[in-house]
Amino acid sequence: MADLLSQSAQIEELLDAYGARNNQQWSRIRSLTATMKLFADVGYELLHIKHSLPLYRLLPIQRDFAADTARSLDLTHDILVRAAGWILTQAARLNLPLSTTPPNPQDYAEHLPPGRLPSDRPVRRVKSTSETVTHLATAYLNLAADSELLYIAGRTEPADYAGCFPKPVSEDSLRYLNFRFHSLQALYDTHVSETEIEYLDADLPILRGHISVIYHLLEIATHLVHYYERHLNIRTGDSSLRRKPVIAPETLLDMLMSYSITYAGLYLDLGRHLCHAMLKCYAEVGTIKAPVPCYRGFHVRPATLVAKIVQHYGSDVHMELSGQNYDASSPLDLFRANEKINAQKRRWLVTEIEHLSRPDGDLSDSQIRTTVLDVLFKLTEQGKLVIYQQPLQLSGEFSHEGILLEKVTAEIARLQATGQIDIKTDLSIAFTGDKRVLSDLKLLAKSGYGEDRFGNNITLPKELAYLRR
Template sequence: MSEVKQTKAGDGSSAVPPAATVPLVDETALKRVVSKRAAQLLGISVFFDCLGEEPVEYTRPILAFVCAEATQLEELLDAYGAGANSEWFIFREMVASAKAFSDVAYRLIHIQHSLPRYKLLPIAQDFAGDLPKALAFVTEILRCVLLRMVPVAEGLQLALPELIPTTDSFSDVLPPGALPGDRRTRHTATAEERAVHLATSFLEAAADSDFLHVTTETPPEEYANLIPDPIGEESLRQVEYKFHNLQSLYDTYISDSDTEETDANLPTLRGHVSVIFHLLEISVLLVHFYERHLMLSATDESIRDECPIDFDPFLTRTVDFSIVYACRYLYSARELCHAILRRHATVGTIEVPVPAYRGFHVRPSTLVSAIVRHYGSDVTMELDGETYDAGKAIALFRANERINAWKRRQITGEVAQTAAISESREDEDLGIAVRRIVLDLAQRNQVVIYEHPLPVKSARRARDLPFEEQILNEINRLLVAGKIDVRGEVRVRFTGDERVLNDLKILAESGYCEDAFGNNTPIPAELSYLKR
């Protein structure tokens, strides 16, 4: 028997050890095996061919059958290297295409049958109306691929099956109605806790999926520029995995519980999790096909010429349906999560210091309000008897008025106690005196200096104002200008949902993601959703 030596393509380096030699298969024997393993799939192909122009009823039984048969046949062909063989390549690609599009069609029909149970919130677009159009597009490709498979199989001298399925073989006529729901609901103390975890995890998964929204802002003629970055099989599979986990979490811990029975938002959220998950499954399959079989030009051109899987229309259908609708339901379900969190919230209070650098300026206020809005809960911040809406950055800015008033009181007391006042000479320049007093306060850790040298102008002491008042006026000017700041801990009290408070505490412990000089520091891993 002859042998073939496998080597790394394009690498003749002797530093790479040669791979083990693989004997060439007896193609006559292989064709016998493939004929047997392909008989069921080719039977469907012949069945489609016999129908001619008659419409095909794509039922879940026939699609599941095609997908299963194509899966096992693809594995067999790959085991013998069909993808790297010029004679077998086209047949292998057709099998892979049949597997992909039957899988997508099955999932679309699953969504179609499940829509009444999903209780999806209304959106501006007609999802139910677009579903049949997407299914028709996918099944048109599937039918074309299956019809072309017969002559290609004959060209390989594969035996065609003698037994051909009939229309009745894959009937999906179902009786209406459902079985009585007569099982008792479960009472479990953890169901409510899991419901909160589900809503929180959905919001985190939605934040991880924000990159998908670029598709809603991109014209269809530019979709190709999004592949593979930011929209690619890898990134889509990562978010698909998260929503699959959410569905499993619900079905394991919340389904059939009394918590589910008393909160109508929970089954509705389950429906949104499911439809998003299935749309992401579909997008993974279609984008995988686009990347591997279209974008990289691996698919035989004759398939693309005869079947409706050309670049632009295929990608447009893929993005406009599976990805864009996933984005729309992601957005609409956020309010559901907020309602669930508000219903099951445990209210608490924490005290934390205000941001060390200039109080609640833009960055800290924005981060605090972003955390509150992420959970959709009502959280207030209290300072010196005044209450602020922590979900609005502009409201937090106002707290600086009281923070700065406290700093002015502090600096007045510190200046009055410093020996540098009594050491001043009557003929001393005011700027020199201010600089000396501020440096003295800094050495005693009462103030922090942000700009060196201090921008203090030379000036004569005014005779009509006490020297201490002149010093304070100039120091307050430096304070307002952000050239110095008063050290000391002003504390605020946040009240609201404990989940929000936990994240606000993490933010405060990280210095509100700033150092003492206002430079940005990394966002803690626990608050990674703020990066998006």
């Protein structure tokens, strides 16, 4: 396969140097040569996966990856044989001299001896096991957050595969992911391979296997999508070359989506769960204090962002407010904290209103309304209230039961509940859990939990880019 790849690459370069691609007489043999090169490369990657499977130590899945790899290899073999036959036909048409002696298959037989060389090189030492593993697992999780494309095949019926191009599937998107996973593999080999922690932590070689198999599957996917876009796609392919393709579009899409992208997504997900478990093992527990979100507390946006950070790392983090704990990975649990936050705001409001001068005696609805507005504006001037809506929609009438303080407090609480105003306090919360997660939560809090005091979106730091996906 390597010989075929090398020869076809050299012939393609030669043909391109003389402009064969744009020549009516020579474009067909140039296209077939490119096909040979591409599928020889695909075959080489498939053979690599086939022979490396025992070393990858991949976690089990419900599908037979080895059998599907063998089927893809058989399909690639058929494509190469067909393309080679058509090249011979084109060569004869172009009056190119052909060898009369076919190559001897035994020249390409690989009789490999059994066994492996012993691993007897001295191991390298790293400064901090926890720091190294955390760095690698975090890099994997961040890349996994960028790889939602790999789940598209599982959500698409085979009949609809063609509709996935050029969005969300394209050569550009797959080539980018391929490069990122190759870089992640290099990160592992630089910082973890042949170190003492690789021998001590059995999960690390398993993670390396998942990174590597995803990388090689993406190599295959990139080649296949390139061929589809260049030769088979009705919108982007060369019409003169689509008349007689060496592989049917449906067959290629099935190999691309059902094999390469599907298995890359399955092993990506297993690697994510593995990283979550590793981060839990190496977690350094700490606690940070943070302010309560200034705009309506833990409503949908801040609660969701906090939960996404915790879910991203798969760690156990809880939020503490006034002696009560909340699961920081659950937006619904964080919503419950607003009940306590609003109750504390109302208690603080009563104290503040008591300090302001108010009229005495029985008051009409108009006088109560005036008193409410007077209290609101005084508290706003002192920076203790934020008014979100002008003009305020006050109640049409007020209860004549209870004292004036109760009526004013109830009306201001109603305005807060309807989102017309909010009460500013210095309430704080505490997050306890893995320090790596706490670091991102601290960044989120400094960024206003993704919104300003009026609830408008604000840009998050680049370290939290995974939240935008």
